Amino acid sequence: MTGESCEEVFQDSFVTYDELFDLCELDNRRRLGSGVSGTAYKVIFKDKYACLKLGKCLEDQKSFDDEASILTELKGAGGAPLLYCVCNNFPAIVISFRGGITLYKYCKNNELDLETILSLFIKVARKLEEIHLRGFTHNDLKSDNILVQETDGCLELNIIDFGLSTEVGGYVDWYHTPEEHEQYPHYAPEVFFTGPCTPKGDVYSLGYMMFNLLGSYFRKKKIPGPLCLIRLIDFMMDAERTKRPSILQVIEILEKIIDHLGTNATPQDAAASADAASEADAASEADATSRTCAVPRDDVPPVTDVPQRGDAAGSSIINKIKRVALRHALYTALSCVFGCIQQPQY
Numbered sequence: 001m002t003g004e005s006c007e008e009v010f011q012d013s014f015v016t017y018d019e020l021f022d023l024c025e026l027d028n029r030r031r032l033g034s035g036v037s038g039t040a041y042k043v044i045f046k047d048k049y050a051c052l053k054l055g056k057c058l059e060d061q062k063s064f065d066d067e068a069s070i071l072t073e074l075k076g077a078g079g080a081p082l083l084y085c086v087c088n089n090f091p092a093i094v095i096s097f098r099g100g101i102t103l104y105k106y107c108k109n110n111e112l113d114l115e116t117i118l119s120l121f122i123k124v125a126r127k128l129e130e131i132h133l134r135g136f137t138h139n140d141l142k143s144d145n146i147l148v149q150e151t152d153g154c155l156e157l158n159i160i161d162f163g164l165s166t167e168v169g170g171y172v173d174w175y176h177t178p179e180e181h182e183q184y185p186h187y188a189p190e191v192f193f194t195g196p197c198t199p200k201g202d203v204y205s206l207g208y209m210m211f212n213l214l215g216s217y218f219r220k221k222k223i224p225g226p227l228c229l230i231r232l233i234d235f236m237m238d239a240e241r242t243k244r245p246s247i248l249q250v251i252e253i254l255e256k257i258i259d260h261l262g263t264n265a266t267p268q269d270a271a272a273s274a275d276a277a278s279e280a281d282a283a284s285e286a287d288a289t290s291r292t293c294a295v296p297r298d299d300v301p302p303v304t305d306v307p308q309r310g311d312a313a314g315s316s317i318i319n320k321i322k323r324v325a326l327r328h329a330l331y332t333a334l335s336c337v338f339g340c341i342q343q344p345q346y
Contacts, residue, residue: 014088055091064091078131079158100149140164141205207236
């Protein structure tokens, strides 16, 4: 964070645990959920609903202070809760209550079509972009940390739980073994193994979330998933951070896929159309390149910079994602999730 102390940042926001008990009417609290660092409750704070996060022990104080500092600087970006107060003698913070249900429950409880699900992913990606533009990464993105609210037919998504969030380039203060990563697969490898946290780590987690939610959809429909979606997820979850697309590129690709889905009546036709359009675009680009560039396509060095939306570098990566054939091993690994997937013709 900045060089300011916790006291300088929050000033009048500090309260003691006894004062917190009075302010939050803890006798009427309702448990919302719990995690590694503590438990969240829905409470009434100064005549309005709020969320109280209580730590498990005094050793959690620093992580709660860090989260409070980040929420102060985010100022609601990405749907992040607003900070109301911080307890100064026990790990606890009071933040604004973001109503609704988790994205996981929303997708499970509603009969959503593929276009709606992809639109939700775009909304999540845009919220992540807001957080990244503030100079922070979330580092713990999953469907249980995204709340969905429906108001007058419009869906609003809010990202919550910034307990592991850091500044871009920062480090999560923990230590894990490679075996433990299998228990928490939504973390990007570099985040899990104390590497620098960047927006590409959140791209990885978003890819894992897409993998799970889309897998459930295609299993239920008993149809194969579009290859262009599977390729996108594969790139998003690349173990090497620099090979993943940026969050802006993910948004652009999903928008293109939705454009193709909107012209078809059935999920099967939509999936086939999206793949056909993807292959046609790739073939067209390859043909144009062969007439204007003597360098073999496979010899073109990978683009590692994060391009802005719509620029030439961004379009290059998007077409590369469409063009590159998915590895045979990936089809084998994903077949149990996405159903019967036809092998590509190399």
